[in-house]
Amino acid sequence: MSYVIGVDLGTSAVKTVLVNREGKVAFEASESYPLFQPKAGYSEQNPEDWIEQTIVSLRKLLEVSGVQPSEIEGLSFSGQMHGLVLVDAAGKPLRNAILWNDTRTTAQCRRIEKVLDGKLLSIARNRALEGFTLPKILWVQENEPEVLQQAAVFLLPKDYVRYRLTGDYAMDYSDAAGTLLLDVAGKQWSQEIAEAFELPISLCPRLVESFEEVGTLLPEIADQTGLATATKVFAGGADNACGAIGAGILSEGQTMCSIGTSGVILSYEERKDLDFEGKVHFFNHGEKDAFYIMGVTLAAGYSLSWFKDTFAADKSFDVLLQGIDQVPAGSQGLLFTPYIVGERTPHPDANIRGSFIGMDAGHKLEHFGRAVMEGITFSLRESIDILRGSGKTVTEVISIGGGAKNEAWLQMQADIFNATIVKLESEQGPAMGAAMLAAYGCGWFSSLQACATAFLRPAKSYDPNPETVAVYDGLFALYQEVYGQTRSLNDRLAQYR
Numbered sequence: 001m002s003y004v005i006g007v008d009l010g011t012s013a014v015k016t017v018l019v020n021r022e023g024k025v026a027f028e029a030s031e032s033y034p035l036f037q038p039k040a041g042y043s044e045q046n047p048e049d050w051i052e053q054t055i056v057s058l059r060k061l062l063e064v065s066g067v068q069p070s071e072i073e074g075l076s077f078s079g080q081m082h083g084l085v086l087v088d089a090a091g092k093p094l095r096n097a098i099l100w101n102d103t104r105t106t107a108q109c110r111r112i113e114k115v116l117d118g119k120l121l122s123i124a125r126n127r128a129l130e131g132f133t134l135p136k137i138l139w140v141q142e143n144e145p146e147v148l149q150q151a152a153v154f155l156l157p158k159d160y161v162r163y164r165l166t167g168d169y170a171m172d173y174s175d176a177a178g179t180l181l182l183d184v185a186g187k188q189w190s191q192e193i194a195e196a197f198e199l200p201i202s203l204c205p206r207l208v209e210s211f212e213e214v215g216t217l218l219p220e221i222a223d224q225t226g227l228a229t230a231t232k233v234f235a236g237g238a239d240n241a242c243g244a245i246g247a248g249i250l251s252e253g254q255t256m257c258s259i260g261t262s263g264v265i266l267s268y269e270e271r272k273d274l275d276f277e278g279k280v281h282f283f284n285h286g287e288k289d290a291f292y293i294m295g296v297t298l299a300a301g302y303s304l305s306w307f308k309d310t311f312a313a314d315k316s317f318d319v320l321l322q323g324i325d326q327v328p329a330g331s332q333g334l335l336f337t338p339y340i341v342g343e344r345t346p347h348p349d350a351n352i353r354g355s356f357i358g359m360d361a362g363h364k365l366e367h368f369g370r371a372v373m374e375g376i377t378f379s380l381r382e383s384i385d386i387l388r389g390s391g392k393t394v395t396e397v398i399s400i401g402g403g404a405k406n407e408a409w410l411q412m413q414a415d416i417f418n419a420t421i422v423k424l425e426s427e428q429g430p431a432m433g434a435a436m437l438a439a440y441g442c443g444w445f446s447s448l449q450a451c452a453t454a455f456l457r458p459a460k461s462y463d464p465n466p467e468t469v470a471v472y473d474g475l476f477a478l479y480q481e482v483y484g485q486t487r488s489l490n491d492r493l494a495q496y497r
């Protein structure tokens with residue numbers, strides 16, 4: 001039997017899947033690593049933690065599966081987007097990685113808008129948001145100039161891991177699109193944007209397609225993981241592009257909901273000249289010359305894990321969520337907004353923070369748990385509404401990520417989105433998408449679409465219940481008011497954080 005491996009470098013953990021020629025996940029492994037928040041709004045990881053845990057995860061995958069290294073033909077990656085890894089001439093990281101959910105860069109976003117004005121949207125096709133990479137590079141330029149001076153190249157998280165596994169620098173278009181330095185439609189680094197901020201273009205690595213073979217494993221990595229040096233390595237893609245591939249979002253009209261640390265509503269797009277005025281992100285897909293649009297909730301799964309860790313640390317997710325289907329839709333008047341690290345879509349606002357509105361003495365832990373899940377899902381509904389408002393029809397949504405593990409949450413998505421929710425056999429969308437890039441790269445299929453047809457199987461679907469849809473429609477209107485009503489309060493509270 002032959003296999004491919006997908007490595008998903010997430011924010012909470014690295015997940016690896018071993019997939020056979022039929023698309024069956026033969027084995028999966030996961031190793032977590034810490035997130036450092038030295039100040040409010042800061043979010044960093046140590047790139048060395050990614051390397052150590054990726055190696056452990058790959059080794060476990062081989063040991064537990066008993067598969068022979070020679071049976072594994074290829075390996076590819078999916079990675080958390082936007083995170084800045086600056087490396088020196090010897091390939092050593094110069095500081096911790098600054099992650100996608102770090103919001104320290106508001107001043108740099110305003111600088112980008114002032115310097116580039118309308119050019120930003122016409123070239124990079126996205127607004128200046130705190131999470132993107134260029135504002136992070138400018139933050140280092142302004143605050144740690146000695147670090148930027150020593151930098152030979154900047155990489156994104158999974159590109160750094162791939163570099164350590166193969167010894168080569170590269171970045172694929174889908175991940176490069178989230179830097180604000182790429183001419184998204186033209187598929188090349190923007191000299192104009194780099195020059196506007198006095199950044200040498202040599203800082204940008206070689207651009208490749210997600211399914212392109214970029215090397216094989218270094219002997220020391222083969223030694224540590226048990227894999228063969230001949231294993232082909234394919235570039236891989238941004239976790240949302242890979243999630244889309246792993247959910248089969250490969251043609252017009254298909255929509256995905258991903259609840260990982262962040263939350264994403266994503267729709268396939270082949271028209272490169274569409275203008276959403278920056279209301280949603282517009283990025284290159286992992287499929288050649290295709291694109292996708294998406295809206296992002298910064299703290300989706302993260303709101304639930306924050307809630308669990310803070311108020312029910314002794315409980316597993318399954319135990320915490322056990323009683324929530326006994327609580328009626330609307331959590332008996334308790335509303336939550338998931339702005340605990342700021343927000344992106346539809347409110348690009350680093351200062352806004354979350355709220356529980358309507359707390360009553362009768363509310364129990366399960367009301368709060370349900371309200372948190374409803375608030376996260378309402379936030380994602382805002383992105384669904386933007387898609388619908390742009391003329392797209394959303395009647396079916398493929399749901400992936402950690403949030404798709406819970407049945408009640410899947411039904412809640414159906415009722416809040418008023419669409420049928422489909423869960424696939426594996427909710428490991430991004431890791432599966434990475435494995436599919438390797439399978440296609442190895443020549444197992446003539447296209448990613450053909451690979452999706454062979455690999456992806458629906459497990460269950462959840463239809464909206466019209467009565468619950470009506471309840472949620474009413475509550476959603478109230479939810480939408482909370483941002484405006486709490487905005488100025490949060491601006492004034494910011495000084496106390």
Ligand SMILES: Nc1ncnc2c1ncn2[C@@H]1O[C@H](COP(=O)(O)OP(=O)(O)O)[C@@H](O)[C@H]1O
Nearest residue numbers: 010011012260261301304305317401402403406
């Ligand atoms: N059993 C579960 N039920 C509901 N939600 C869960 C469960 N397990 C994990 N989650 C949610 O999924 C999130 C992690 O999703 P995952 O896709 O693994 O994230 P990432 O790729 O960002 O590391 C957690 O923050 C949590 O909110």
Ligand SMILES: O=C(CO)[C@@H](O)[C@H](O)COP(=O)(O)O
Nearest residue numbers: 010011080081100260261262
């Ligand atoms: O910033 C974005 C997308 O723009 C996030 O979606 C990151 O890519 C992190 O993803 P997860 O760790 O939640 O999968």
